[in-house]
Amino acid sequence: MKNNEITPKKYQFSGKMVNAYFDADFADLEKLVKKESTILVTDENIFEKQKNKFAGWKTIVLKAGEQFKNQKAVDQIIGQLIELNADRQSFLVGVGGGVITDITGFAASVYMRGIRFGFVPTSILGMVDASIGGKNGIDIGVYKNLVGIIRHPEFLLYDYSFLETLPHEEWINGFAEIIKHGCIKDDEMFRELEEKSLKDFEISKNEIGSLVERNVDIKYKVVASDEFETGERKLLNFGHTIGHAIENTAKLPHGSAISIGIIAASIISEKINGFSNLQTEKVKALLSKYHLPVAFDFNKEVKEKTWQVLLHDKKKAGSDMNFVVLDEIGKASVKKISLNDLHEIFFSLN
Numbered sequence: 242m243k244n245n246e247i248t249p250k251k252y253q254f255s256g257k258m259v260n261a262y263f264d265a266d267f268a269d270l271e272k273l274v275k276k277e278s279t280i281l282v283t284d285e286n287i288f289e290k291q292k293n294k295f296a297g298w299k300t301i302v303l304k305a306g307e308q309f310k311n312q313k314a315v316d317q318i319i320g321q322l323i324e325l326n327a328d329r330q331s332f333l334v335g336v337g338g339g340v341i342t343d344i345t346g347f348a349a350s351v352y353m354r355g356i357r358f359g360f361v362p363t364s365i366l367g368m369v370d371a372s373i374g375g376k377n378g379i380d381i382g383v384y385k386n387l388v389g390i391i392r393h394p395e396f397l398l399y400d401y402s403f404l405e406t407l408p409h410e411e412w413i414n415g416f417a418e419i420i421k422h423g424c425i426k427d428d429e430m431f432r433e434l435e436e437k438s439l440k441d442f443e444i445s446k447n448e449i450g451s452l453v454e455r456n457v458d459i460k461y462k463v464v465a466s467d468e469f470e471t472g473e474r475k476l477l478n479f480g481h482t483i484g485h486a487i488e489n490t491a492k493l494p495h496g497s498a499i500s501i502g503i504i505a506a507s508i509i510s511e512k513i514n515g516f517s518n519l520q521t522e523k524v525k526a527l528l529s530k531y532h533l534p535v536a537f538d539f540n541k542e543v544k545e546k547t548w549q550v551l552l553h554d555k556k557k558a559g560s561d562m563n564f565v566v567l568d569e570i571g572k573a574s575v576k577k578i579s580l581n582d583l584h585e586i587f588f589s590l591n
């Protein structure tokens with residue numbers, strides 16, 4: 242995007258075209274929106290660490306972290322929009338990780354019954370996952386993403402210089418989703434990740450840029466083929482059933498929990514779907530290579546609590562559970578597993 246030209250890659254969803262500007266410059270935002278009628282939403286960490294980028298923009302700064310992804314944050318945005326005299330012509334831009342883009346998309350969708358919005362994702366997870374697919378929302382107490390809406394942003398602007406200040410642990414978190422994408426859809430990317438290391442991506446904007454774009458393509462393809470999650474889109478939940486349960490009970494970062502969930506799901510794939518142990522070992526080795534935990538060595542109390550959470554999972558259907566399993570690396574499907582079998586496998590994980 243040099244020499245003033247700014248050409249998007251177009252992602253077509255049902256009823257909505259999203260323009261993605263890869264390898265762009267934050268300053269190009271001025272070419273996409275009118276500065277006077279645009280309000281940015283970000284969090285304190287990003288605002289502090291990337292202060293110069295926000296100069297001259299009206300900006301709402303929220304507290305950082307999942308615990309603030311709530312109605313109070315939405316109320317704060319709405320209060321400030323009123324103070325800023327925002328109207329139906331106003332434009333919101335969420336500049337942040339998944340927490341910020343989820344809240345911004347939701348607030349923009351309800352303010353005056355919906356104003357336009359765009360995203361500048363700043364974390365790896367935000368770039369490859371949260372900002373794509375139109376799901377926006379907030380948590381209610383312990384219930385994650387309980388309230389929300391499906392509405393796509395007008396654009397996604399990727400400026401990889403944001404990643405210069407992204408904490409190392411957040412890089413690791415994001416790679417859990419990238420490895421997930423490899424497991425369910427892209428064995429070639431899986432092999433490339435095996436050959437490289439996290440460091441290769443951390444030090445090179447070209448490397449991380451092309452990996453991000455590849456992962457946006459993967460998520461886009463899956464979502465576009467099944468926007469309302471009746472089939473294919475469920476595959477994106479790979480590793481997330483046990484992952485989410487353990488995230489809450491063992492209070493792990495999302496990426497760590499998903500890593501453990503991916504291992505558990507690989508072992509379940511061995512037991513019920515003919516996935517080979519050799520392939521599980523490959524998945525384990527790759528997660529480990531990207532500094533993610535792979536052991537399920539929690540105490541009995543945590544395991545018991547996790548099992549109870551699993552029993553309340555939305556994917557439970559009577560005495561069975563719909564579970565995303567691997568057929569092979571790069572290919573996944575949804576299979577039913579009986580709660581009895583799941584119980585047995587779950588408690589034998591280590």
Ligand SMILES: NC(=O)c1ccc[n+]([C@@H]2O[C@H](COP(=O)([O-])OP(=O)(O)OC[C@H]3O[C@@H](n4cnc5c(N)ncnc54)[C@H](O)[C@@H]3O)[C@@H](O)[C@H]2O)c1
Pocket residue numbers: 284286287290305306307310337338339340341343363364365366367370371372373374375376377386403404405406407408411414
């Ligand atoms: N909408 C969806 O489809 C979807 C998909 C996956 C995840 N999500 C949501 O995404 C959220 C997780 O996203 P996340 O991991 O990006 O969390 P996050 O937004 O909390 O960001 C993680 C941390 O990194 C900091 N940060 C982000 N970018 C930074 C930068 N460039 N420099 C310095 N610090 C930076 C943030 O302040 C925060 O402390 C969850 O709420 C999850 O529910 C949504």
Ligand SMILES: [Zn+2]
Pocket residue numbers: 418481495499
């Ligand atoms: Zn996830």
